[in-house]
Amino acid sequence: MKTLRHYTGALVAAGLAIGAGVAEADDVALFSDKGIWTEQLNEYSDAAREAMGVGLDHNAYPAADQYIAFIQSSLASGELPQMFTWWTGGLYRDIIDTGEVADLGALWDDAVASGEFDPGLREFLSVDGKVYGVPLHLSTWTAFYNKDHFETAGITSEPQTWDEFLDAAAKLKAAGITPFHATVQDGWRGFIWFQEIMIRTDPEAYAGLHTGDVAYDSEPVRNAFKIWSDWYDKGYFTDPRSREEAADFARGEGAIYLMGDWVIGQLEARGMKAGEDFSGFIMPNADVSMPSSIIVEGAPIMLSKEGAENPDVVAALKHFMSLEGANVWAAVSGNAIGNLKANSPNAVVEKINADMAERGTLALDRWWEAVPSDLQSDFAAEFAAFMLDPTMENAEEIMARMQEANAEYWADQ
Amino acid sequence: MTRSEQLKQADATLMAEIGQDQLRHKIRKTERRNFLTAFAFFAPALLLVGALLLFPVGYNIYLSFTKWKKFKGYDQFAGFSNYTKLASNHAFEDALINTSIWVGASVIFPLAIGFFFALVFRSVRGEEAFKSIIFFPKILAPTAVGVIWFYFYAPDGVLNRLISLASGGDPVDIGWLYEASTITPAIIVTFVWQTVGLVMVLTLIGLAALPRDPIEAATIDGASNWQIMRHIIVPLLLPTLLVVTILSVLAGFTVFDLLWVMGSGYPGKRSLSLVVMMYFEAFQKSSWAFASAIAVVIGMVVLAITWVQALLQHRIDRMTG
Numbered sequence: 001m002k003t004l005r006h007y008t009g010a011l012v013a014a015g016l017a018i019g020a021g022v023a024e025a026d027d028v029a030l031f032s033d034k035g036i037w038t039e040q041l042n043e044y045s046d047a048a049r050e051a052m053g054v055g056l057d058h059n060a061y062p063a064a065d066q067y068i069a070f071i072q073s074s075l076a077s078g079e080l081p082q083m084f085t086w087w088t089g090g091l092y093r094d095i096i097d098t099g100e101v102a103d104l105g106a107l108w109d110d111a112v113a114s115g116e117f118d119p120g121l122r123e124f125l126s127v128d129g130k131v132y133g134v135p136l137h138l139s140t141w142t143a144f145y146n147k148d149h150f151e152t153a154g155i156t157s158e159p160q161t162w163d164e165f166l167d168a169a170a171k172l173k174a175a176g177i178t179p180f181h182a183t184v185q186d187g188w189r190g191f192i193w194f195q196e197i198m199i200r201t202d203p204e205a206y207a208g209l210h211t212g213d214v215a216y217d218s219e220p221v222r223n224a225f226k227i228w229s230d231w232y233d234k235g236y237f238t239d240p241r242s243r244e245e246a247a248d249f250a251r252g253e254g255a256i257y258l259m260g261d262w263v264i265g266q267l268e269a270r271g272m273k274a275g276e277d278f279s280g281f282i283m284p285n286a287d288v289s290m291p292s293s294i295i296v297e298g299a300p301i302m303l304s305k306e307g308a309e310n311p312d313v314v315a316a317l318k319h320f321m322s323l324e325g326a327n328v329w330a331a332v333s334g335n336a337i338g339n340l341k342a343n344s345p346n347a348v349v350e351k352i353n354a355d356m357a358e359r360g361t362l363a364l365d366r367w368w369e370a371v372p373s374d375l376q377s378d379f380a381a382e383f384a385a386f387m388l389d390p391t392m393e394n395a396e397e398i399m400a401r402m403q404e405a406n407a408e409y410w411a412d413q
Numbered sequence: 414m415t416r417s418e419q420l421k422q423a424d425a426t427l428m429a430e431i432g433q434d435q436l437r438h439k440i441r442k443t444e445r446r447n448f449l450t451a452f453a454f455f456a457p458a459l460l461l462v463g464a465l466l467l468f469p470v471g472y473n474i475y476l477s478f479t480k481w482k483k484f485k486g487y488d489q490f491a492g493f494s495n496y497t498k499l500a501s502n503h504a505f506e507d508a509l510i511n512t513s514i515w516v517g518a519s520v521i522f523p524l525a526i527g528f529f530f531a532l533v534f535r536s537v538r539g540e541e542a543f544k545s546i547i548f549f550p551k552i553l554a555p556t557a558v559g560v561i562w563f564y565f566y567a568p569d570g571v572l573n574r575l576i577s578l579a580s581g582g583d584p585v586d587i588g589w590l591y592e593a594s595t596i597t598p599a600i601i602v603t604f605v606w607q608t609v610g611l612v613m614v615l616t617l618i619g620l621a622a623l624p625r626d627p628i629e630a631a632t633i634d635g636a637s638n639w640q641i642m643r644h645i646i647v648p649l650l651l652p653t654l655l656v657v658t659i660l661s662v663l664a665g666f667t668v669f670d671l672l673w674v675m676g677s678g679y680p681g682k683r684s685l686s687l688v689v690m691m692y693f694e695a696f697q698k699s700s701w702a703f704a705s706a707i708a709v710v711i712g713m714v715v716l717a718i719t720w721v722q723a724l725l726q727h728r729i730d731r732m733t734g
Contacts, residue, residue, distance in 0.1 A: 068697075069696045072484055072699060076486065187680070187682070374483075377693075378698075388592075401503065
């Protein structure tokens with residue numbers, strides 16, 4: 001009996017210890033699909049708990065589809081998490097349409113008034129005049145490049161024009177280095193180079209794709225596929241079948257890697273030093289008279305209406321937006337959230353921000369968020385199918401299929 | 414008959430009627446009590462079947478006739494529009510073809526190979542070791558099997574290296590899991606590798622239960638091994654083989670884990686089978702009504718196949734007495 005009591009006591013103690021290890025009593029739960037940042041969010045949480053008594057208990061779902069299904073069932077059962085991350089674009093509008101997420105206008109009023117946040121960012125996260133999100137990260141989509149590869153190929157400066165960009169690719173290829181790195185890993189990455197070629201060659205058509213005004217089998221799209229196919233034909237791309245995209249780039253696969261700057265943390269974790277081993281540049285436009293532009297991606301943190309009534313949740317979000325919170329988050333994760341007074345998370349982001357300020361670079365929506373969410377995953381799969389068979393014959397079939405679905409979607413709106 | 418006798422007879426008739434009524438009433442009461450007792454016993458099962466099977470199936474059928482508004486649920490009745498959309502959907506067409514291939518392959522290959530192994534290993538030295546080795550993949554989780562075989566088929570994986578070695582060292586770069594023509598056969602090989610052990614064990618159980626007399630009699634009469642196999646063993650084993658076939662058909666229809674894991678890099682993943690497409694539409698696109706229509710189609714096809722199998726079972730039962 002004594003032994004039983006002994007074991008029971010030990011089990012209870014172990015349970016309490018495990019519980020204490022998972023979350024403090026005052027932590028608020030943050031749900032997301034960002035498992036890649038669990039460690040970083042835990043570090044941030046420790047610092048936040050120390051600073052203001054409330055940490056974040058991160059609950060990560062391993063895949064976006066499972067996470068979306070979880071949020072959908074939470075909405076159906078009337079138990080939307082009090083604090084959760086989401087996406088901008090179509091999915092953002094869809095969830096706001098349910099009327100279950102909170103207007104964060106009061107938080108933003110203070111943040112903008114303090115000069116820490118730009119009103120433009122508030123506008124970026126607003127729908128019908130109300131703002132519903134705070135960025136977990138605000139990432140620009142940059143052409144990262146391997147400095148050693150550029151040096152080996154004799155490229156002495158970053159490409160400033162389309163011709164210089166093409167010239168750099170040719171030099172890299174001639175030096176035995178595959179110029180561009182792109183894969184179909186995780187199924188969603190296929191759109192990246194399509195998006196970039198479209199905004200560099202015909203930004204108006206790119207915008208028109210998202211409003212149904214431009215067809216997916218129109219000439220601007222065909223032209224983008226021709227350029228893309230031609231680059232594949234010249235051997236400019238790495239093997240799209242890799243499942244370790246960031247790790248491959250860190251290992252020296254490919255010289256130029258188009259990706260959101262949130263990947264910098266992953267590259268640094270694999271031994272590359274931002275600013276020393278790699279840097280980044282804003283992709284040049286094909287037509288020099290076009291204004292400089294760059295894709296901006298923001299993953300918002302949102303609150304349910306119930307969450308907005310919980311003082312701990314509001315305090316946790318307010319701290320995340322604060323200068324102190326933004327600096328800790330930048331330091332541990334390499335992500336910026338748009339706080340203008342916060343430190344740059346790394347040398348490459350600092351450089352890109354400076355380039356953008358100097359050129360008056362316009363921020364554009366990422367294709368993933370801009371495309372209607374009903375078409376998103378199907379079309380991403382089509383782009384990936386092109387990358388695996390990058391011929392114009394395949395491109396024509398893909399464009400026809402995409403336009404069929406696109407026309408059907410817009411006819412139904 | 415006197416007036417008094419008439420009254421007595423009327424009384425007797427009345428009493429008889431009252432007695433019958435009471436008897437009928439008593440019988441009815443007993444029947445009702447029996448029914449309520451029986452109902453009390455099967456009510457929990459009825460409740461579970463109703464809540465976990467009948468209601469979801471009925472709700473799923475209803476959903477398939479609605480239009481689903483993302484994150485808000487169904488917002489209007491849509492008639493057969495989800496079904497007409499299915500009819501013109503290229504991915505659905507491919508998924509239907511692939512599912513048919515899966516069902517066919519999941520019956521033919523595991524059955525043929527499992528049956529062969531059962532015959533070979535039932536009487537060799539060290540049969541237990543052989544049987545354990547062949548059954549071993551079945552105890553592994555399909556997801557783990559998918560991951561292992563994903564790397565086996567990878568462009569720089571074991572299979573391409575083996576082909577390269579066999580062909581004189583020239584590099585081989587076949588994307589087994591990235592091309593429409595190779596992905597389904599490649600995953601079917603993995604599926605057969607994993608399931609053949611179970612089929613072998615079930616067949617061995619069936620073989621062990623066969624009566625010895627007809628086989629011994631046929632041997633004494635000079636029948637060859639092939640004749641014994643064809644005219645005695647296979648007919649007597651038919652009930653077992655039918656069970657194996659039913660299990661294989663269901664496995665072919667419902668295979669998901671392997672396809673999801675091994676097809677993770679394939680852009681046409683949703684067209685790999687009807688079940689994968691249903692999951693993709695429901696969980697990746699949140700098109701629940703459309704996914705429900707796919708589920709209804711799967712249910713109808715499975716019902717049709719099960720009906721044919723029940724007919725076969727009936728015929729075999731009659732044949733084997």
